[in-house]
Amino acid sequence: xxxxxxxGLLVRRNLIFILMSLEVMLNAxxxxxxxxxxxxxxxxxxxxxxxxxxxAAAEVSVGLALILQLYHRFKALDADAASEMRG
Amino acid sequence: xxxxxxxxxxxxxxxxxxxxxxxxxxHALLYLxxxxxxxxxxxFVAGAAFIAALEVIIYAGAIMVLFVFVVMMLNLGLRTExxxxxxxxxxxxxxxxxxxxxxxxxxxxxxxxGSGPAQIAGSVEPKQVSIVLFGPYLLGVELASMLLxxxxxxxxxxxxxxxxxxxxxxxxxSDERRAAAGGDLVHAGSDRPAxxx
Numbered sequence: 416x417x418x419x420x421x422x423g424l425l426v427r428r429n430l431i432f433i434l435m436s437l438e439v440m441l442n443a444x445x446x447x448x449x450x451x452x453x454x455x456x457x458x459x460x461x462x463x464x465x466x467x468x469x470x471a472a473a474e475v476s477v478g479l480a481l482i483l484q485l486y487h488r489f490k491a492l493d494a495d496a497a498s499e500m501r502g
Numbered sequence: 503x504x505x506x507x508x509x510x511x512x513x514x515x516x517x518x519x520x521x522x523x524x525x526x527x528x529h530a531l532l533y534l535x536x537x538x539x540x541x542x543x544x545x546f547v548a549g550a551a552f553i554a555a556l557e558v559i560i561y562a563g564a565i566m567v568l569f570v571f572v573v574m575m576l577n578l579g580l581r582t583e584x585x586x587x588x589x590x591x592x593x594x595x596x597x598x599x600x601x602x603x604x605x606x607x608x609x610x611x612x613x614x615x616g617s618g619p620a621q622i623a624g625s626v627e628p629k630q631v632s633i634v635l636f637g638p639y640l641l642g643v644e645l646a647s648m649l650l651x652x653x654x655x656x657x658x659x660x661x662x663x664x665x666x667x668x669x670x671x672x673x674x675x676s677d678e679r680r681a682a683a684g685g686d687l688v689h690a691g692s693d694r695p696a697x698x699x
Contacts, residue, residue: 431527431530431569431572431573431576432522432527432530434569435521435530435531435534435569436522438534438561438565439518439521439534439537442537442538442541442561446541446544446545449545449548449550449553450544450548452550452626453548453549453550453625453626456626457626458626458630458631458633458634458635459634460626461550461552461553461626461631462631462634462635462639462642464553465553465556465631465635465646466642466646468556468557468560468561469646469649469650470646470649471561471565472560472564472565472650472653473649473650473652473653473654474653475565475568475569476568476653476654476656476657477653477656477657477660479568479569479572479657480656480657480658480659480660480661481660482572482576483572483575483576483660483661484660484661486576
């Protein structure tokens with residue numbers, strides 16, 4: 416699933432899809448942590464998943480605000496449009 | 503128990519693949535929500551019921567609501583009506599509904615089979631998690647709170663609508679404009695002819 420998220424990040428050019436792929440990647444990493452913690456009977460895996468959840472929430476709020484700004488500025492959700500930014 | 507794990511994993515992978523191949527953002531969001539729910543079922547099977555609940559509440563609830571809000575805000579205009587008309591056949595619901603039905607069947611089977619999360623081998627109790635979280639990882643909790651505060655302030659700062667042309671906004675401070683608007687008390691009436699007594 417992490418690979419799928421990475422592929423989505425690289426293939427799609429729509430900013431919304433890039434952010435969703437980032438979510439998938441974070442989720443896959445958390446899944447690996449929780450499964451490993453369940454395998455070795457440790458609580459650390461779930462603790463790390465809680466941290467990942469917090470980080471994903473903060474990241475998504477900032478990322479969506481950035482997407483709104485970019486859309487107002489370029490009237491497009493193309494990731495290539497942002498490469499024309501100057502200054 | 504093993505079969506449910508693999509079925510939920512397969513549902514998660516299939517939903518993710520379908521999400522990446524959608525062209526419409528809302529359809530992709532539907533598949534992403536199904537994928538998150540499937541991961542939550544995987545957590546439940548793996549014995550982390552608390553984490554599964556958090557996954558549903560925070561990921562599929564809060565974060566996806568943010569996504570849906572932004573997608574709806576960006577699709578303003580004439581294209582929206584056209585898209586609404588195209589959604590009318592509602593074929594887009596069939597795929598996520600089928601995958602979610604598989605997950606629901608799994609969940610009902612798990613709950614009625616009498617194997618709660620406590621009986622599953624390898625389950626980690628929420629109490630253990632809390633003890634570890636607020637024990638050795640206390641610094642991490644504080645850092646997470648700072649991160650959330652920074653995210654809140656950053657999202658507020660970035661989410662404001664920037665003024666289109668700053669010179670227009672501050673241009674009203676020039677003397678001519680203020681006199682034309684009649685708001686300048688210092689130079690008010692200085693261009694009128696002096697009144698003769």
